[in-house]
Every structure is written in structure tokens, then in C-alpha cells.
Amino acid sequence: MEWQLQDAKNQFSKVVQKARTEGPQVVTLRGERTAVVLSIEDYDALKADRPSFVDDLLAGPAWDDALAEAIGERPAWRHRDGAL
Template identity: 70%
Template structure:
């Protein structure tokens, strides 16, 4: 269902109920699609199996030995500007 933003603001609990019962609810601004309200279940299904930013950072390419050495030997305090 489509909701104009003013109606969505005034009836937010109804928008959420509709998202839970009937699927995603589209919110429009001046007739243009602006946002979609999803149930938590639908959101979790969208996110399932997708890595988080932390996962991406932790599974990046391995550091070579020279880079590890440079990181370990750098100054431990910030350099003056």
C-alpha cells in the first residue's frame, strides 16, 4: 500500500501493523516514492546471509610481512602537526 508522508506520520502504528500483516508499505513525498516500511521479519530475511561491515573488514586481504612490520614499529603516539 502507498501512504502519503503526512498520513504515514499521523497513522504510523497503522503503517507498522499493515507492514507486519500485508508486507512492505511505501511512503511517498509529493507523489514520489521516498521510503518503505518493512516488518522486522521481512528486514531480517533481506539481511540474511549478507556480511556486515565488520565482517567485511575482518575478512579483508591478508597483510604482507613488510606491512605488519611497519605497523608494529610505528610511533605509538601521534606526531605533532
């Protein structure tokens, strides 16, 4: 079901209840779909088995030996005060 923003604000408890019993509730602003109210079950289902941002970064491509060596050989950057 779609709700205009003003109606969703005025009847928020009803929007939440319908999200729990009928599924996602779409909120519109000036006729544009802008937000969705989900039950916690629907939200958890969307997040299930998805890696976190950190997990996704850590699962990136492996470094080959040449890249690791090149990074290890880079000169250290000096701060403006001359410290490493």
C-alpha cells in the same frame, strides 16, 4: 502499498499493521519514494547471513609478506610535542 508522508503519520498504526500482514509499505514525500516500513520478519530476512560492517572490514584481502614488512618498517609519526 504507497502512502503519502502525511497519511502515513496520521495512520501510522495502520501502516505498521499492513507491513505485518501485506508486506513492505512505501512512504512518499512530494511524490518521491523516500522510506519503507517493514515487518520485523522482513527486516530480519534482509539482514540474515550478511556480515556486519566490522566483519566485512576484517574479511578484506590478506596482506602479503612484503606489505606487512613495509608497514612494519615505516617510521613512527611524532606528535607536535615530539612524543612518539
